[in-house]
Amino acid sequence: MNAEILCVGTELLLGDIVNTNATYLAKELASCGINCYCQTVVGDNPQRLRECLEQALNRADMVITTGGLGPTYDDLTKETVAEYFGRDMVLHQDTLDRMRGFFARIQRPMTKNNEKQAMMPKDAVIFFNDRGTAPGLAVEGGGKTVILLPGPPREMTAMFQSGVRPYLEQRSKTVLVSHSIHLIGVGESQVEQQLRDFMLEHQNPTIAPYAKEGEVMLRVTASAPTREEADELIWPVVEDIRGQYDKYVYGVDVGTLQNALVIALKEKNLTVCTAESCTGGLISQRITQIPGSSGVFHCGVCAYANDIKTALLGVTQSTLETHGAVSEQCALEMARGARRISGADIGISTTGIAGPDGGTETKPVGLVYVAVSSRWYERALELRLGRGYGDERESIRNAAASNALALALKAVTK
Amino acid sequence: MNAEILCVGTELLLGDIVNTNATYLAKELASCGINCYCQTVVGDNPQRLRECLEQALNRADMVITTGGLGPTYDDLTKETVAEYFGRDMVLHQDTLDRMRGFFARIQRPMTKNNEKQAMMPKDAVIFFNDRGTAPGLAVEGGGKTVILLPGPPREMTAMFQSGVRPYLEQRSKTVLVSHSIHLIGVGESQVEQQLRDFMLEHQNPTIAPYAKEGEVMLRVTASAPTREEADELIWPVVEDIRGQYDKYVYGVDVGTLQNALVIALKEKNLTVCTAESCTGGLISQRITQIPGSSGVFHCGVCAYANDIKTALLGVTQSTLETHGAVSEQCALEMARGARRISGADIGISTTGIAGPDGGTETKPVGLVYVAVSSRWYERALELRLGRGYGDERESIRNAAASNALALALKAVTK
16 A cells, blocks of 8 residues: 655744644554655645645555644534545534633533534544543545644644554454654664664564664564464564664653653662753753653652752762762762752752853863662763764754663662 | 745654744744745655655745755756756865865765765855755756755755855845734734734734744734835734733743743843642753743742641641632642742742642642742632543643743733
């Protein structure tokens, strides 16, 4: 089966947002074994949208659209697709009820224009939206299928996983199963280079690397008649890779580092606290993303200024004078200080130069120390996260936070 | 003038890389006053590339391509464009000399296949590549122009600025200028409904709403022969909208809330500190995203547990017993406590129920209190951010952080 991706949105044409939806869908389609030879972006203009839709459907069996499902007058993807298939728009009562419930819950009036979102092409398959008001849908006819998804990435990706993926799998005779190996401390290009032959020789399961700041995820995907048979294909490969990258693997199917950490802490009945300088609260924010993290995390301190490092965390004046705030010693004292004031089992800390200013010859932008402290394990790491580009403050902070979380995970499992 | 963007690369179709080139070019074209109604991504396949190129040139005066200019056999954008215009490929001696110089500088042998990069369609305009080997080029014919740029973003962007922008400005008669109005506390659909007629009757400048968690941005864009004339069209409309939404507007052209806050604090020579419960460090993380925020932010406390609220921030036992941790009183005491331990001028706090668990009949998921405290202004807000969906922990936290930042901004400007 061939598919194309058609993203609708003037903000994409103006370059206001990066089209991560196309990347996401491209990757997902590839993992479903569906070929995709073309992606298009078009604005909220009915004629041009219609033209691009027709061209895409001339080339492919299926088109997946994102965007243009909202309540406003320039959201017209649904209407354009209905017209293409010659379908009337009819009220989808269930959707309207859900939307009313939604507005009641947020205690805001449901303006009239929202009702438009409950109008659907006749006989469409509806995908519920757990994260917003606009549902997605699939329309089929004449051997062609168009799947319409909302534009906001967090709505789109959730809907893809909960609704679209099962829909695509139903139409195929096989199921696709994936497991993910999570690594930290190794670069994507290094993994890709080393595993290149391995990836090329494996067609089922396939192996695809994904990079995110400071981390690499390897997704192993198999296609088989049943989930069990797919798993039988996948696990030997997962174990093989896990063996090769033992030093770097922090989990399989654990989602994020912070999730892996919270799970590990709960299992061991341990608590963690943070003392952050250059990451400025990013680590505590990531830990508290996880529902139920309040059981393992009680307190974090963001000690951005030196006098706060001293007053709140007990970093000594002599450490600041001899080694400076950006040092292994300071990182360790911060981690210990956080433990002291919170009573937690494990303290995590970061101190470094996130840039763009503040770097020197000996302490350049990107130099970060992360540390953990506990009764049974204490360790600091020096990281050099700068690449010499101008605009890398956020990637330095993210990578520093990831490395600190990974070090804490190591402390838990020691 | 209309242009389209055509990105060539199988890695884009597979979702291996995000298409930041399209975003960059889209933004640059808009700022040059060149309309762009369509973006396409196609793989390294000569027939499909040719098809997409023809379709794009049927719709637009100009097509800008990225990718497929390298030395390998599957790099064929240049050859495909030459064929479209019926041009022979000829050796561009200057390019060959530059390439030899480049390889001499990096002390690597120039392999034979690199010579391909010096072959150019006859009469092409050449754009030199300061950061790699493949030059860019423009080919004109029959009222159409194709501009070919290399795929690696750092090569492409540098070439765009040094070569392509001057080439385009020479050919365009108008500039496009945008200004952005930032609002908080009002929903996108409400703004859109209220401004609908206003938006429809304004064609130059145009008005477009954009939503992000808890915030709305209205972008006003005008096209005119000069930047000054565009500004003359825009400002009356900006002032008009600002007047209508005075209560909700937190700035014009200020980027993010945290950026607006850091700028305002610097102007007034004030400092801020945070005491976060349900946002778990998100506010301090957002403030410290801003380069130079260390001048206005020294300290943040993430007081996730009640005993930390008491021990570190001085929230009284009687407040916790009488009103609970999720209360206006607790939020105010947290903000005051953060000021006390940090010495900052303004304290920001949050306490609430981010979910998915922990909600009750009287204190449901999404109930959040945010507060600010300063010598001259003290205020707490009750927010109801839950929409009753399962997976909204992050959006509740983000909206709570945004509302707290907006309240702090109000304190600064009081």
